[in-house]
Amino acid sequence: MAADPYLQENGTFKNRLGITDAAELQARETAISTVRLAQMQQLEQPVGRFDLDHLRGIHRRAFGDVYEWAGKTRGEWTTIQGERFMPPAGLMKGGTRFADGPMVEPFLRDTFRQLERDNQLRGLSRPEFAGKAAELMGDMNAAHPFREGNGRTQREFMRELGVEAGHQLNFSVVSQARMIHVSIESARGDNEGLRRMLLEISDRQAVRALQQAEQALEKRGQDWNGLYVATANKGQIYSGEVAWKGRELSAVQDGNRVIVAPTRELGRGVQEGQSVQFTASGRAQWMDLER
Template identity: 40%
Template sequence: MADTIYCYPGTDVLVNKLDIHDADLLQNAERDLTARRLIQLQDHLIQGRFDYQHLKKIHAYIFQDIYDWAGKERTVDIAKSNVFCNVMFLPEQAKEIFAELRKENYLKDLTRESFIDRLVYFFGEVNALHPFREGNGRTQREFFRELALSAGYKIDYSMISQDEMIQASIDSFVRDYTKLKALMNKAVS
């Protein structure tokens, strides 16, 4: 069943600023445009307090060239291999997750091992939240890259394949962080 709110009628293609109606062409354009924005973020971090608004600002920046709803919370329920947070509970769940992150001082002053332990927990929680209609993975990776920098660490995602990240994210949905922790052990310095 097609998403009648975010997609062109009768399709699964997201309505976009480029007016592309072909899924493959949109995927290619999205990949290219977001890659440019992510490169820009290497030198110009999005300023924020590592809260829900900060996550939204990062999404808005990355997807500003493609979607009018960039940076806005989704209004429909979505699923991939798992059903993500029900849209009704997004604000409440986000508030809890980011309050917990704040309570843990944004993972600052932790040993590398402790940092990775807490990082994978929060990574899994934000992944289960999946607050945007599209672009959650790229947004959360950038959010946690910036969080790591503020805590004195670096995450090098080039050390992780897309397939590895997808499988680790699926597992983290049921709070099995084994694969995600192994990946972050490779990527965090």
């Protein structure tokens, strides 16, 4: 098997920083890209026109300090440390296979032409926007155009698109476990988890509920980012153990899944650690997200 041209012999990505340890590189890359993405979020205008060049530009700005190939898709000639190559066609992560390199750019150009025909999702109600945005995000994820950094690039693209369309998306309340879960579902052809997530993070009350859940879980020593945390979905039956109870909001945990709901939904006298089952009634505004 040919060596991966992106990697050093020990499996660490080749990088501008001269780092040879994978854990150290990941920490530095995360810190640098977080700053660059925050700078983009301070801009009054998007960094592009919601096309492939826009997506490339976000990736280049976020990761260009770390990787020589930032902004280059897996479907175009790339140079790293003087070596020019066409990236390997295939890419698989965690059992999910993404589009082959030569198909990345044609597929995304078709995707962004459809976005242009849809007027960049302007003028849509929030549920309509969430449905269309889920399809778009699912397509970008299926393409996985860059060797690394796809999720962060896609989320910034979607955030900017939401601003332009009048629907603010707050990805800071999406746990890593949830993002991975809905992305895998989407790669298998099911965008419902993405749609539901986008509905939640474009609703201010749902965002506040998720923020409170994050704080409460971390206060109790739980790794919020490692849990699938969501608000209750109207009409759905939930069961589990009360992870935390507040005056207005509580959370029910079943394994890796944590569902946030109004405390009154759980029944009178419920206590932390108690097993409960309830049907989400939708009496809270953020539990009726189809409006």
